[in-house]
Amino acid sequence: xxxLGYVEILDAKGNVTERVRIDxxxxxxxxxxxxxxxxxDPYVCPVHLxxxxxxxxxxxxxxxxSVNGLRRGVDGDRVSVLELHSGAPFxxxxxxxxxxxxxxxxxxxxxxxxxxxxWLASSYAAPIAGLIILLLLCLDSFLGSVExxxxxxxxSEPLMTLSMLLGWAGLWALASRIVVxxxxxxxxxxxxxxxxxxxxxxxxxxxxxxxxxxxxPALWMAGFLGSGVILAGLVYGHLSRASAMxxxxxxxxxxxxxxxxxxxxxxxxxxxxxxxxxxMEYTGIVKPIDxxxxxxxxxxxxxxxxxxxxxxxxxxxxxxRATQP
Amino acid sequence: MKRNxxxxxxxxxxxxxxxxxxxxAQAIKATPEIFKQFSEHVVKIEVVESGSAAKASIGTGFFAxxxxxxxxxxxxxxxxxxxADRYRIEVTDPSGQSSPAKVLGVDVVYDLAVLRxxxxxxxxxxxxxxxxxxxxxxxxxxxxxxxGLTIVEGTYNGLLRHTLYPKVLFTGSLNPGMSGGPxxxxxxxxxxxxxxxxxEQISFLVPAERALALLEKTARVENRPGNGFLAxxxxxxxxxxxxxxxxxxxxxxxxxxxxxxxxxxKPADFFRCWADAVRRKELPYVAVTHDCSTxxxxxxxxxxxSGIVRFYHQLLSTAELYPSQFFNLYSAQVQAGNTAVFGNxxxxxxxxxxxxxxxxxxxxxxxxxCARQYVKLPGLYDAVFRVATLGATNVGLVSTLNLSGVSxxxxxxxxxxxxxxxxxxx
Numbered sequence: 011x012x013x014l015g016y017v018e019i020l021d022a023k024g025n026v027t028e029r030v031r032i033d034x035x036x037x038x039x040x041x042x043x044x045x046x047x048x049x050x051d052p053y054v055c056p057v058h059l060x061x062x063x064x065x066x067x068x069x070x071x072x073x074x075x076s077v078n079g080l081r082r083g084v085d086g087d088r089v090s091v092l093e094l095h096s097g098a099p100f101x102x103x104x105x106x107x108x109x110x111x112x113x114x115x116x117x118x119x120x121x122x123x124x125x126x127x128x129w130l131a132s133s134y135a136a137p138i139a140g141l142i143i144l145l146l147l148c149l150d151s152f153l154g155s156v157e158x159x160x161x162x163x164x165x166s167e168p169l170m171t172l173s174m175l176l177g178w179a180g181l182w183a184l185a186s187r188i189v190v191x192x193x194x195x196x197x198x199x200x201x202x203x204x205x206x207x208x209x210x211x212x213x214x215x216x217x218x219x220x221x222x223x224x225x226x227p228a229l230w231m232a233g234f235l236g237s238g239v240i241l242a243g244l245v246y247g248h249l250s251r252a253s254a255m256x257x258x259x260x261x262x263x264x265x266x267x268x269x270x271x272x273x274x275x276x277x278x279x280x281x282x283x284x285x286x287x288x289x290m291e292y293t294g295i296v297k298p299i300d301x302x303x304x305x306x307x308x309x310x311x312x313x314x315x316x317x318x319x320x321x322x323x324x325x326x327x328x329x330x331r332a333t334q335p
Numbered sequence: 336m337k338r339n340x341x342x343x344x345x346x347x348x349x350x351x352x353x354x355x356x357x358x359x360a361q362a363i364k365a366t367p368e369i370f371k372q373f374s375e376h377v378v379k380i381e382v383v384e385s386g387s388a389a390k391a392s393i394g395t396g397f398f399a400x401x402x403x404x405x406x407x408x409x410x411x412x413x414x415x416x417x418x419a420d421r422y423r424i425e426v427t428d429p430s431g432q433s434s435p436a437k438v439l440g441v442d443v444v445y446d447l448a449v450l451r452x453x454x455x456x457x458x459x460x461x462x463x464x465x466x467x468x469x470x471x472x473x474x475x476x477x478x479x480x481x482x483g484l485t486i487v488e489g490t491y492n493g494l495l496r497h498t499l500y501p502k503v504l505f506t507g508s509l510n511p512g513m514s515g516g517p518x519x520x521x522x523x524x525x526x527x528x529x530x531x532x533x534x535e536q537i538s539f540l541v542p543a544e545r546a547l548a549l550l551e552k553t554a555r556v557e558n559r560p561g562n563g564f565l566a567x568x569x570x571x572x573x574x575x576x577x578x579x580x581x582x583x584x585x586x587x588x589x590x591x592x593x594x595x596x597x598x599x600x601k602p603a604d605f606f607r608c609w610a611d612a613v614r615r616k617e618l619p620y621v622a623v624t625h626d627c628s629t630x631x632x633x634x635x636x637x638x639x640x641s642g643i644v645r646f647y648h649q650l651l652s653t654a655e656l657y658p659s660q661f662f663n664l665y666s667a668q669v670q671a672g673n674t675a676v677f678g679n680x681x682x683x684x685x686x687x688x689x690x691x692x693x694x695x696x697x698x699x700x701x702x703x704x705c706a707r708q709y710v711k712l713p714g715l716y717d718a719v720f721r722v723a724t725l726g727a728t729n730v731g732l733v734s735t736l737n738l739s740g741v742s743x744x745x746x747x748x749x750x751x752x753x754x755x756x757x758x759x760x761x
Contacts, residue, residue: 156656156664158619224690224701286680290705290719292688294670298658301699301726306692312702313751319689319706320743323716326684327708334681334710 013112017047017061020099020106032109035069037061039102053078053103061094061109069094069109078103130251136196139203143175144168146210175202186252194251201247208240221295222305229293234272234279242268365521369474370486373523376460377476377484377516379427380407380436380450382414391422395477395516395529396450398459399550405450406546407515408530409441410634412448416441416564417636417711426452429484440553443568444575444633444642445500445545446530448515449553460517462543462550463524469493473505473520475538477513477529487513489538491526499579499605499631499642502539503527509538569712572633572641572740579603579629579642580745584752593625596724596732598648599756605629606644619655620664624648633740638677641715641740646753648734658728665731669701669723672735683707683717692725697758699725704750706743715740720750722757732757 017037019028030047039047042056049058055076063069071092073080079088081101092100096111129135147168152159179198186194216232246264249255255263307315376398381390394411398404405426415422415438424436436450471491479485489507505518509532517525518540527540588602601608608627628645635641649668653661675686688705706718720736736753738746 153657153659154663156620156660156667158617158655222692224692286685288675288678288686290673290675290686290688290703292670292673292690292703292705294668294673294701294703294723295666296662296669296701296723296725296731298662298728299725304692304699304725306694306699308694309751309754312689312691312693312704312754313747315689315691316704316743316747316750319687319704322687323684323706323708323743326687327710327713330680330684330710331713 015096015109015111015114018108018110019047019049020108022106024099024106032061035061035063039107040074047107049102049105049107051103051105054105055103058102071100076102130197130200131194133196136199136203139200139207140172140175143203143206144172146207147171150210171206175199175206178202182248182252189253190251197251198248201244201251204247205240205244208243209237212236212240217295218297220293221297224293229295234275238268238272241271366474366486366488369519369521369523370476373460373517373519374476374484374486375429376456376458377429378405379478379481379484380405380411380515381425381427382412382422383425385421385423390425393478393481393512394514395512396426397476397515397517397525398456399449399462399525399546400459400554401456402554403452403454403456404439404459404550404553405436405452406517406528406550407448407450408528408541409443409446409448411515412438412441412450413634413636416568419564424450426450428454428456438564439556440549441564441568441571442545442549443571443635445541445549446634447528447541447546447549449549460519460523460525462547463520463526464542464544464547467491467520467526471520473507473518473526475505475507475509475513475516475518475529477509477516479510479512481512485513489518489536494542495539497604497607497630499629501542501545502530503542505529505538505540506536507538508532508536565711568635569709569715572635572712572715573742575633575642576741576745579605579644580741580749583644584749584756586756588756590756591625593623593648593650593732594652594730595761596648596650596757596759598625598732598734599646599753600625601627605631620651620653620661623650635709635712635740636682638679639682639709639740640677643737643739645737646735648732650730650732652730654729656729661729661731665723665733668731668733669703669721673705675707675717675719678707678717682710684710686719693754695754695757698761700754700757701725702754704746706746709740712740714742716743716746718746718750720746720753722754724757724759726761732759 013031013033015032017030017032018026021027037046038057038060039045039049040056040058041049041054057074058076059080060072060074061069062072071080071094073090080092081088082092084099084101084106094109096114097108099106099108148164151167152164176199179195179202182198183193183195186192212232216228219226219228242264245267246260249260249263378396380394380396382392384391391414392411394407396405396407399406412424415424425433426436427433434452434454436452439449439451441448469492473489473491475487475489477485487507489505492504492506495502495504503526509529513529516529518527518529519525525543527542528546530539530541532538583602584599588599590597591600606627606629608625610625613622624647626647629643632643633641651665651668684707686705686707688703690703693700693702701723703721706716709715718738722734724732734757738749
């Protein structure tokens with residue numbers, strides 16, 4: 011015989027934890043083992059509720075004079091009788107229930123994004139990403155050195171970075187194993203490599219930008235916003251492998267983490283700036299480039315601009331004089 | 336004949352050897368008398384913190400008029416000038432009697448101050464403006480490190496050459512605490528006021544005529560509010576700038592060749608320039624520096640000086656490094672030294688900087704101007720102007736001009752002339 015429907019027991023988030031097939035009415039719900047639907051909740055009476063159908067086929071839940079009663083929806087009023095519609099939740103004790111008829115409409119099937127991003131899972135992705143990062147870091151270390159270099163000197167620091175990256179990916183893999191029962195180590199490595207690549211590109215770009223246009227605090231902005239975006243991407247990527255969270259929740263988690271990081275560093279930056287210091291804040295970045303390519307101002311313009319500097323200093327001095335005895 | 340020659344030789348020996356030793360003996364004999372005769376005009380000056388009633392600094396001074404005017408150094412009483420409500424001055428004469436004193440006038444440029452007490456002195460020392468001979472024996476009086484009134488012998492060695500502000504070179508041992516004390520001839524006339532020492536018997540005096548000028552200026556002053564001097568200090572520094580800054584780095588300033596660069600050097604006699612190079616086998620680059628600075632400075636407060644002009648050129652070149660590597664080194668050099676040694680929140684604002692790529696007559700440079708303002712002396716600023724040449728791949732020049740305690744107009748004018756005086760061949 012085909013079932014008439016199912017009584018579903020839900021958790022706090024609305025996910026189904028248990029499903030009981032219903033072949034006939036009335037159905038008795040309670041803590042006692044004699045019920046059709048047995049609910050493991052100390053706030054539910056041994057015989058708490060009956061689900062009955064009338065002549066026209068409408069379904070009703072009837073409170074069987076229980077201690078804590080029957081409530082409409084998640085947090086609704088206490089009622090003694092409630093008409094049930096397929097999929098609408100109701101509560102007894104601290105347990106959410108719903109009845110779904112066999113013809114209950116379902117949400118459309120979700121597209122599995124994980125199979126779309128399958129290049130990450132490919133067995134080549136992680137080694138190739140690791141190799142690229144190692145080479146880039148070596149190049150960076152070589153071009154960054156101002157002394158005569160040896161291979162060991164050039165390679166040691168990038169190798170250190172790479173091993174830290176592997177450790178980081180290992181931690182995420184462990185989390186993945188615990189939460190989704192799979193390690194996904196290679197994918198975590200590839201995601202971390204992508205983040206380091208992002209940082210390298212960002213720092214190079216912002217240095218050139220700062221050199222070309224000293225008026226734009228490119229390094230400062232890259233330090234906060236750019237790093238924030240990369241951090242968000244990193245968290246989002248790792249969570250996609252280490253949790254069963256939905257896309258939107260992952261995005262929120264990523265934004266939250268990076269927002270907190272940006273906020274914290276902005277607060278520290280602000281605190282440092284408002285503290286008195288004898289440091290001259292400027293960036294000394296210069297790059298080897300044909301001077302013809304470089305946008306520049308005239309000596310006169312430079313000198314005219316100093317008026318702004320003077321005004322700023324006058325304001326600072328005024329403020330300092332006002333606060334001193 | 337032989338006997339006559341022998342007598343003549345003996346006389347000559349007596350006249351050359353015995354005579355100076357007799358004078359020497361007189362000089363030694365004179366010192367206790369000089370001390371006895373003139374020490375009663377010398378006083379100890381203490382700047383006392385009003386809250387704790389403990390002394391914050393000590394120095395020496397001397398009575399220079401019948402009215403009871405006391406000459407000392409500005410730096411002895413500078414704490415009071417900067418915070419009149421927190422400090423007071425106490426003057427103690429050799430008999431041990433203390434009395435309060437007030438400031439009548441200051442000359443911050445020459446580091447002098449005139450004070451007055453209510454007590455009338457038994458006498459005073461006269462100031463001598465006539466030149467005396469180099470080598471003349473002098474006697475300096477003061478309270479070195481608060482150890483009691485002391486007399487120090489030394490020699491007059493004339494006015495220093497190549498200094499911005501005339502100073503007497505006194506080869507005798509002055510020590511902290513003797514500042515503001517008199518340096519006298521055996522007749523008791525004051526030649527100069529003790530002001531500074533560079534150790535090993537190298538000491539400096541403010542010439543007596545500067546003290547006389549300040550005494551004349553303050554002769555008619557009866558009473559001055561304690562907090563009025565800060566503005567005057569600012570005005571004196573402002574007025575003094577024209578003396579040494581006008582025309583500096585103009586086209587008349589001498590230049591040196593430094594690789595492909597032509598750079599300014601020794602803009603005036605009162606600058607001293609030094610050069611050095613770092614050429615080591617293990618380094619794949621060469622760094623050459625040329626550093627010029629004024630020796631003189633004006634003491635404003637323990638954390639502030641004015642009137643220092645320093646500029647230095649650093650030439651970096653390499654035959655080995657890749658352009659990208661060389662420019663890391665070059666960037667670090669442009670960034671280096673971006674922290675001022677002195678300065679606190681009470682006296683200066685934080686720095687603010689302006690950075691631009693600038694087209695000069697001969698090419699493009701990265702120019703950075705950082706400045707801060709003096710909080711208590713409005714209109715005076717410290718500035719660091721730095722220029723780094725651009726365009727080459729294996730050579731670069733970082734040139735820096737440091738100015739302290741100057742007006743913003745002078746910062747602008749000097750930075751402009753400095754930037755324009757840096758030229759190079761491409």
